Amino acid sequence: MAISLRLQYSCLIQHPPPNPTRRSLIGRSSLLAPLPSRLTWQSARTSGVIVANATATGRDSNGKDSKKKKKIKKGKLEGVSEELNLLASQSLDWAPTRRRVRTAFLEVQKNLDHVLFKMAPKDIQMEETYETNSKGVEIFWKSWLPPVGISRKAALFFCHGYGDTCTFFFDGIAKQIAHAGYAVYAMDYPGFGLSYGLHGYIPSFDGMVDHVIEQYNRIKGRKELKGLRHFLLGQSMGGAVALKVHLKRPADWDGVLLVAPMCKIAEDVTPPGPVLKGLSFLSVLMPEAKLFPQKDLGDLAFRDPSKLKIAEFNVISYSDQMRLRTAVELIKATQDIESKLDKVSSPLLILHGAADKVTDPHVSQYLYDKASTHDKTLKLYDEGYHSILEGEPDGRIAAVIADIISWLDSRSSAN
Incomplete structure (x- = not known):
């Protein structure tokens, strides 16, 4: 018997996206089919949204070949050499390759025609670090500190979206926030960006x-943060990460800022128990298998088409098929978060595009209503799509960043 299921992350939508094209973002989902089936998720070279679509087809043969060197079909990047295009088209399963590709594209990315790159302050103090944690995983993290002579108001820690990295669009965002007096820190999760781990693989969301x-606890111990308040900023799937970080350690944070957070599965599309059990079983047998063929949501996430083209230069983002274990972990994470929204006790800012068709703004309203904190703000941006920090007209992007800074200013240790 065929069972159809719509999974919606960050916020849910009522219908699968119409004819999605281009590279996708993580966002909402469409349909799952009976098991066994080939499940379809949407991934992207941007700030992350997830979509699940499934048709009753056979298993994808890529599952057990993740460690093999193979070519990945990607669109050709305009304005760069054949050599760079060849470099970007190779498998990015492992961190050393992702790091080489990122290094090769650094100069290209600096010259991209996007307001986040063009208007980024030049006097920000930056540091990039690789650090092995207690679990033996080498983590990449980066800091952006205010210019010399500007006192630090507070520290902001960023959680990126599915498939993304903290080194592309967020670099420009971080520079503007740092210029306003904030110490900004971001890391790539294991398996994403420049951190070690199989690309796009989340064996455990809680892990x-x-x-x-x-x-982030390690970073908090640095001397430049002594006496400062600590805030979390999460975007899309990173919103789910930020919420779970807060829920696990509520006393550690002075505020949480969310941009289209992945926080709830719609009540009418909650995965039936047998389906989730079946997926969980398969994810144990072949956790790394890519069973969710890629579809694109870029046109639904970026209101400005020229900015969508620039998103393609985020060459180390994960834009391949979603891995089975990753999909199961995201389903479970949203269920867990949904059951605990009333425990969100930190000062809360939620920002969302009112016309977002990747994640439903009504679910951000639901989060706002359920959160137990009395210090909470929900702001919807007229006509705004999903990527309000990267894909809107220049003036809107500037306004969203200004709203983030204003909210931080009113709650920082300097005020």
């Missing part, structure tokens, strides 16, 4: 959250 807690 990933624990990596974030450990790394």
Whole structure:
């Protein structure tokens, strides 16, 4: 018997996206089919949204070949050499390759025609670090500190979206927030960006959250943060990460800022127990298998088409098929978060595009209503799509960043 299921992350939508094209973002989901089936998720070279689609087809043969060197079909990047295109088209399963590709594209990315790169302050103090944690995983993290002579108001810690990295669009965002007087820190999760681990693989969502807690606790001990308040900023799937970090250690944070957070599965599409059990069983047998063929949500996430083209230069993002264990972990994570929304006790800022068709703004309203904190703000941006920090007209992007800074200013240790 065929069972159809719509999974919606960050917020849910009522219908699968119409004819999604281009690279996707993590966002909502469409349909799952009977088991065994080939499940379809949407991934992207941007700030993360997840979509699940499934048709009753056979198993994808890529599952057990993740360690083999293979070519990945990707669209050709305009304006760069054949050599760079060849480099970007190779398998990015392992961190050493991702690091080489990122290094090769650094100069290209600096010259991209996007407001986040063009208007980024030049006097920010930056540091990039690789650090092995207690679990033996080498984590990449980066800091952006205010210019010399500007006092630090507080520290902001970023959690990126599915498939993303903290080294592309967020670099420009972080520079502007740092210029306003904030020490900004971000890390790539294991398996994403420049951190070690199989690309796009989340063996345990809670385990990933624990990596974030450990790394950010280490950073909090640095002398430049002594006496400062600590805030979390999470985008899309990173919103789910930030919520779980807060829920596990509520006393550790002075506020949580969320941009289209992945926080709830719609009541009418909650996965039936047998389906989830079947997926969980398969994810034990072939956890790394890529059973969710990629579809693109870029057009639904970026209101400005020119900015969507620039997102393609985020060459180390994960834009391949979603891995089976990753999909199961995301389903479970949203269920867990949904059951605990009333325990969100930290000062809370939720930002969302009112016309977001990747994640439903009504679910951000639901989070706002359920959160137990009395200090909470929900702001919806007229006509805004999913990627309000990267894919909107220049003026809107500037306004969203200004709203983040204003909220932090009113709650920082300097005020």
